[in-house]
Amino acid sequence: NAGVTQTPKFQVLKTGQSMTLQCAQDMNHEYMSWYRQDPGMGLRLIHYSVGAGITDQGEVPNGYNVSRSTTEDFPLRLLSAAPSQTSVYFCASSVLGGTEAFFGQGTRLTVV
Amino acid sequence: AQSVTQLDSHVSVSEGTPVLLRCNYSSSYSPSLFWYVQHPNKGLQLLLKYTSAATLVKGINGFEAEFKKSETSFHLTKPSAHMSDAAEYFCVVITASGGYQKVTFGTGTKLQVIP
Numbered sequence: 148n149a150g151v152t153q154t155p156k157f158q159v160l161k162t163g164q165s166m167t168l169q170c171a172q173d174m175n176h177e178y179m180s181w182y183r184q185d186p187g188m189g190l191r192l193i194h195y196s197v198g199a200g201i202t203d204q205g206e207v208p209n210g211y212n213v214s215r216s217t218t219e220d221f222p223l224r225l226l227s228a229a230p231s232q233t234s235v236y237f238c239a240s241s242v243l244g245g246t247e248a249f250f251g252q253g254t255r256l257t258v259v
Numbered sequence: 260a261q262s263v264t265q266l267d268s269h270v271s272v273s274e275g276t277p278v279l280l281r282c283n284y285s286s287s288y289s290p291s292l293f294w295y296v297q298h299p300n301k302g303l304q305l306l307l308k309y310t311s312a313a314t315l316v317k318g319i320n321g322f323e324a325e326f327k328k329s330e331t332s333f334h335l336t337k338p339s340a341h342m343s344d345a346a347e348y349f350c351v352v353i354t355a356s357g358g359y360q361k362v363t364f365g366t367g368t369k370l371q372v373i374p
Contacts, residue, residue, distance in 0.1 A: 187367070188366060189363075189364030197359065247293075253301075
């Protein structure tokens with residue numbers, strides 16, 4: 148049982164480069180979300196989705212795009228990486244309306 | 260509004276002594292409460308969860324937490340600290356309303372265990 152799988156685990160980007168962080172879940176969860184973790188700030192919501200074709204912004208969406216073409220996948224795109232996007236990114240999924248979240252193992256991104 | 264306050268950013272204990280990590284929350288809805296642990300450069304691991312059943316929740320690795328509605332607290336405890344407990348701990352509140360989920364993380368407590 149894979150749960151929530153994030154790839155890559157580590158990534159270094161140059162300023163201005165673009166990339167996609169992948170997130171896949173095999174639990175048939177409708178709700179998926181992306182968070183960034185910064186020291187002393189806990190996790191902050193970037194974008195979320197309540198089902199295929201439906202996405203919305205969270206607390207810190209600037210500089211990130213998402214799409215949800217299937218129930219399983221919820222990729223996060225950095226359009227033009229900036230050093231301020233250096234962070235650890237977590238993807239999560241849950242049953243719609245549920246009160247438990249399942250987290251991936253995180254992607255550690257460094258923008259130089 | 261929903262919020263989580265972890266009252267200590269750093270806690271230091273000696274190996275073999277009790278651990279207490281404090282968490283207070285506020286929520287307009289009946290919350291589910293969680294504690295996660297994160298070891299250095301690792302992902303989030305679920306320690307325990309409260310989802311409106313027993314107020315004393317037992318988790319993995321000897322940790323437990325008690326949900327106290329009157330005090331809006333969900334403190335994490337362990338009778339005897341082990342060196343492997345050194346990590347960062349996050350208290351999390353999750354509520355669901357109208358099909359949408361709101362997840363709020365505390366800012367974390369770093370636990371240091373002194374040999």
